Amino acid sequence: MKRLDISWLTKPSLRSGMVLPLVVAGLTGCQTMDLSKQPTQPVKLPQSWQHGADFPQTQVNVDLAQWWSEFHDPVLTELIRDSLASNPDLKSAFSAVREARARRSIEKSGLLPTLNGVASASGSRSKDSSSSSTTYSSTEVYSAGLQASWEVDLFGKQQAAVAAAQADLASSVATRESVQASLTSEVALAYVTLRSAEARMKVVQENVKNFEQTYQLASWKEQAGQTDSLDAQQAKSNLEQLRSTLPSLEQTIGNAKNSLTLMAGKTPGALDKLLAKRSGKVPEPPRKLAVGIPADTVRQRPDVRSAGYSWLAAVYRTDAAEAEKMPSLTLSGSLGVDSDGLSKLLRPEQAAASVIAGLTAPIFDGGKIRSQIEVQSEQEEQAWQSYKSSVLTALSEVEDALIACQKNEQRAEITQRALQAAENAEQLARQSYEAGVEDIDTVLNTQRALLSIQEQVVTVQGDRSSSFVALYKALGGGWQR
Template identity: 40%
Template sequence: MTHTTLHARRSQPGGLSLAWMLALLLSGCASLTPPPRDLGTVAVPSAWSVPSAQAAGVPSATDLATWWQRFDDPALTALVTQALQANTSVKSAQAALLQARAQADVQQAGLGPSVGTSASAQRSQSGNNSASNRFQAGFDASWEPDIFGGNRSAAQASETDAQASAASLANVQVSLAAEVATNYINLRGLQTRLAIASSNLATQSETLQITRWRAQAGLVSSLDVEQAVSATEQTRAQIPALQTSVSQALNALAVLTGQAPGALNVTLGKAAPIPPAPADLALAFPTDTLRQRPDVRAAELRAQAAWSRVAVADAARYPSFKLSGSLGLSALTLGALTDGASLLKSVLAGVSMPLFDGGAAKAQVRVQEAALQQARVAYEAAVLTALQDVEDALVAIQGDRERLTRLQAAASAAANAELLARQRYESGLIDFATVLSTQRSLLSAQDSVASTQASLGADHVRLYKALGGGWTPDAATPPEPALGAQH
């Protein structure tokens, strides 16, 4: 960019007056029209659409601050606590927050004057003349008056970026707690399914042994034996796959808690029940939920920071001013600096104005306006995603609750049928095909119950995450714009 720069020292009053008059004239003609801070309107429903959610209580966000304790599982609580302290993603987000805050301090410091000190010693000689010394010491100060608000907007953008980093850190923590809980519930579900498979394998092995005895006695054919062997081996084949999944779940939990894979094999390797899902739903209204979501807050703050950068780019099109001065001492000897030294004073005022830059400044404004539009769209997307997350979790909870009730009834009936079938087969009242069918049905029903119990627990975890995971916005952050009209 091409600039015209005018300087005026105190010893030149005419130049100083000319500089300021020209600057005031140009500033009077300038018309800064910053874009509105409106982030757009997103239609937010007044209530959730799932019927079961309407009758639920509406606790405050603080009720979810430690939502994982609602599962009443000490091991889960310990894992989440460890992960929040040692996970690498949390540490990285904490470092990013420190960087953003330091950058905000740098921008804030630039709003005030800067003061420095200097000292010099010079020894010179010209021709055959004797060498001479000169010693100088003094203070320098400079200040750039922020007439058009560009520096203030840059500082505001950095401060908003720091707030967005804080919200991003909270989002990492919320997501991490949810991921740990989901993996833990999955681990317990896999261990339960492994125990079910092992129990059914033992029952089928007993049935196989009875079938072999009956075949040896000539009461059944070898077909029954082969069918019993096939069913037993199929069940046995499920066990290695489940054991592999259990080991992988343990490794995932170890890494999430900042430990090496295998570190939790001893403490969590022993099977334990699936944590029961809380009986009640902890819900907030949609508008409150959006304010409790750190990712929505981060998207909102990034949009505000983008607005500030538009103002910075707009201010760069207009004159900039600078005031500087110095006060110092000059003497021929070092000792004379404090006794009889000459006093040096100077004041400098300057104005720099862009004359021709080929439209680069205006283009830079358009660049930032486009970035602002992208941030607005990202904010709207975050709001819509948040609403979808809650609705999806509520629908999943409702469906899995009903599914679990039906499956538990089916598993109970399957257990009775399998017991009756074995007793009648041992008495020779029914053929082996009926026994085989009831055993397969029992294994399938029990496995489905365990899987659905784990899914229901994971649904609650996703709901707590969708509700913001108990995060509450910092009271020091700027007020939030309207989220949109309710319908």
């Protein structure tokens, strides 16, 4: 088995654009491992983000572990804290880590000898009728001892199995961190959905009042003979259409609340008192977010590290399969005593010891070992491709989130200008209608336009917050070592 330097897994290569970022120093506590082969196609990472011009670049951002505090929303912070403490999926991920740790201990035990204690007792009784009287005699035999056996790991098969179990443990830890990151982002996204729906509800309720006033004004004009009933019916139609959107928003609000309680591991309605605070206030993201270089970001992502450790585990299992071709040496020994009486059992002169060494090597197995090596090699290739896919996915998700943050900032500026113009137009149209200069169609059109822009403003606020949540997640935030 070759000794392979894998420091290239933990830091960017000196050659431009070449890196396979994976933090594996904790796997064995050193920078070298016994690996059977090295990937021939390392992952190529860009030097900078394609859409990161508006975001300052820094080293690994340690604040990502508590990124939600940047929104300065105490309700969101409490929701995430409760979810991290009570979410069933996260608890299951912690259990998986404990299971992987126990499996590693099982594999480590294979490197040590086994020692068993044995004890037995037997007796016999015989009858002698040769003399004039019948006599009986009995014999009692006691034995006790120790038996030991040890399969010497000549060619590293068991060491490879231990290393694979260690990599599995590291992968399960990273998976748990990935569950934490996903959970925090999902809670934040559901919270943004809730607050956006509540804000839209307030917009609709305020416009219902405006539409009611327009309908009342048209009714008064009809009663005064200034207009016919068409104006009043048009105003009433707009009013009822707007009211019809309220049930849908109420459903969205109810669903978002249920989603948050589910992620917090609670029953529906358990968080209503908490969620009643700050109702309708969409959390405001920070104006700017510092991002690291792609290599740092990929190393931060727990899902990428999990995939990398899974690949290492597959490599070690290939090594273990190849070691099956080599001979195996088993040492066994015993130390025991036999006596014809219990009182003599512990006398030194009764003791006897033996040591046996056995060497076995496979000669013919019908191709089983060769096929097993092929199976493990293909699983190794699949794990490597899965790792590469996780790296590319991470890069794509960050770029998507950067684009979303930039474009939502632009949308926010545009919709604010549109909102100001729509408010002015609606006010002028209403005044002109009251003065008899404009007809009802102008008022209704400007009211619908104002409503549409107001809803867009709320939507953009939610989208802007959601895009920053997505960026935090894509950068690998939401977990703590």
